[in-house]
Amino acid sequence: MTGELLPLTPGQEAMWLLHRLAPDSAAYNIVVALSARGPLDEAALRRATAALAARHDVLRSRFGERDGVPYRVVGPPGPAPLTVRDDAPGAAERAARAPFRLTAEPGLRVTLLRRAPGDAVLIVVTHHIVSDATSHWLVVRDLLDAYGAFRQDRQPDWPHLPIDFDRYVRDELARARPAPPVLPPAAELPTDRPRPARPGFAGATLTLPVAAGTAAALTALALRLRVTPFAVLLGAFQAAVHRTGGQKEFTLGCPATTRTVPGLRDLVGYLVRTVPVTARLHRDSTLAGTVRDAHAQVLGAFAALRRPEPAGPPPGFRIAVTMVAVDRLPVRGLATGGITRDGLRLELVDLPHMEGQFDLNVELRRGPDSLTVVLRYDTELFDAATVARFGDLYLRMLDTAGTAPDTRVRAVPAPADVLAWGGATA
Numbered sequence: 001m002t003g004e005l006l007p008l009t010p011g012q013e014a015m016w017l018l019h020r021l022a023p024d025s026a027a028y029n030i031v032v033a034l035s036a037r038g039p040l041d042e043a044a045l046r047r048a049t050a051a052l053a054a055r056h057d058v059l060r061s062r063f064g065e066r067d068g069v070p071y072r073v074v075g076p077p078g079p080a081p082l083t084v085r086d087d088a089p090g091a092a093e094r095a096a097r098a099p100f101r102l103t104a105e106p107g108l109r110v111t112l113l114r115r116a117p118g119d120a121v122l123i124v125v126t127h128h129i130v131s132d133a134t135s136h137w138l139v140v141r142d143l144l145d146a147y148g149a150f151r152q153d154r155q156p157d158w159p160h161l162p163i164d165f166d167r168y169v170r171d172e173l174a175r176a177r178p179a180p181p182v183l184p185p186a187a188e189l190p191t192d193r194p195r196p197a198r199p200g201f202a203g204a205t206l207t208l209p210v211a212a213g214t215a216a217a218l219t220a221l222a223l224r225l226r227v228t229p230f231a232v233l234l235g236a237f238q239a240a241v242h243r244t245g246g247q248k249e250f251t252l253g254c255p256a257t258t259r260t261v262p263g264l265r266d267l268v269g270y271l272v273r274t275v276p277v278t279a280r281l282h283r284d285s286t287l288a289g290t291v292r293d294a295h296a297q298v299l300g301a302f303a304a305l306r307r308p309e310p311a312g313p314p315p316g317f318r319i320a321v322t323m324v325a326v327d328r329l330p331v332r333g334l335a336t337g338g339i340t341r342d343g344l345r346l347e348l349v350d351l352p353h354m355e356g357q358f359d360l361n362v363e364l365r366r367g368p369d370s371l372t373v374v375l376r377y378d379t380e381l382f383d384a385a386t387v388a389r390f391g392d393l394y395l396r397m398l399d400t401a402g403t404a405p406d407t408r409v410r411a412v413p414a415p416a417d418v419l420a421w422g423g424a425t426a
Contacts, residue, residue, distance in 0.1 A: 005071040009169050012270050015129040016063060016070040019102055026097040027201035028128035030136045031353035033092060036120045038344040041151050042084060048146035049110045050080035051156060055142060056268040058130045058165045059108040081106060087113040092121055096351045100127045121349055132272040133324065134257055139268055141330040148342040165269040183276050187241050187250035187319045188359060189390065191381040200380055203355025208373040208391050210398060215371035217402025225288060227295035230323045233364050234298065235291030236397040237321055238279040239409040244390060251276045253317030260305055274320060275301040281409060287397065288405035323364040336367055389415060
């Protein structure tokens with residue numbers, strides 16, 4: 001397989017096109033940064049990163065194009081993709097935001113920044129064309145497992161991979177594909193500036209914690225309505241979009257894993273599809289009704305993951321919404337306070353990433369007793385104050401859904417400047 005020109009999934013082909021449009025953008029970098037306190041064995045870490053790349057050949061792949069057809073080519077196992085340097089102001093952000101040159105280098109980069117003896121930051125970055133959210137956490141898991149093993153001078157005890165990524169790609173491509181469905185227009189919000197002819201993929205992030213009482217009430221509502229927690233959060237979000245922009249029918253994207261068959265649980269690669277979810281609201285729509293409709297739409301969309309991906313270009317989403325169960329990530333405990341292992345205290349360091357992919361990319365981080373809304377937005381289109389106003393409206397929708405779900409969407413109190421912004425009162 002090394003040196004052979006290998007095909008891409010339709011999703012990877014779309015990612016390659018986006019990379020070609022803005023090769024200097026870091027919008028599709030996926031980042032996990034860890035504060036590591038304790039005696040860190042750099043030699044073991046170097047061996048671990050080399051072993052990680054050897055295990056997952058997609059992580060040592062380069063990408064190119066021949067006769068208009070993109071491909072990937074696997075490089076041989078080689079030196080560890082690890083850079084070690086002393087920390088400096090802005091070094092972590094630079095490591096996270098450095099663009100990948102996919103034609104010349106693999107889509108994995110690991111950086112260790114030494115702050116002081118026994119104090120460092122480990123930054124693991126992958127390009128989305130070789131990874132997804134689940135895969136990235138598998139990369140972190142495998143890296144930490146290998147580090148612990150090599151620190152004890154033994155081989156990593158990784159789970160067996162019955163299917164490699166090329167086999168996954170070929171299985172996807174071998175299946176017949178139906179025509180893509182006809183969808184309502186893409187969901188969008190009124191912008192502060194005209195949409196540029198060529199996107200620059202520049203972005204910023206707004207993080208909004210949800211009050212503990214509201215989070216608990218939303219969980220109770222999901223149980224009462226017999227819907228998923230995601231449907232509750234999505235329905236309230238659709239209500240906020242409708243109230244702001246006035247759209248009655250619209251489609252947004254929900255990234256979902258394609259790990260629907262045995263053997264893919266531990267595979268690293270691009271195993272995700274952004275499925276369309278349609279909202280239809282009217283003058284008398286209630287929050288509870290919108291949540292029920294969202295639940296039905298999500299069930300239908302996710303069931304479609306078991307069918308072949310439609311032929312033709314993917315839908316042009318402008319808003320995407322996904323939920324992350326932080327207590328179920330492959331490295332348990334790391335996202336909910338930190339862990340101690342192999343003599344190191346490891347805690348997450350929040351570095352901005354994946355900004356500017358869509359007009360608005362919404363990540364809902366749900367823990368056992370917490371809920372956080374992360375809004376990543378396109379700074380070419382929106383001012384920070386505009387996104388803050390929309391975020392405030394979404395929080396109001398969530399709070400009202402938890403306390404009075406039969407409230408009509410148009411009756412939820414909204415800041416006057418939000419309504420003036422979108423011109424939506426219905």
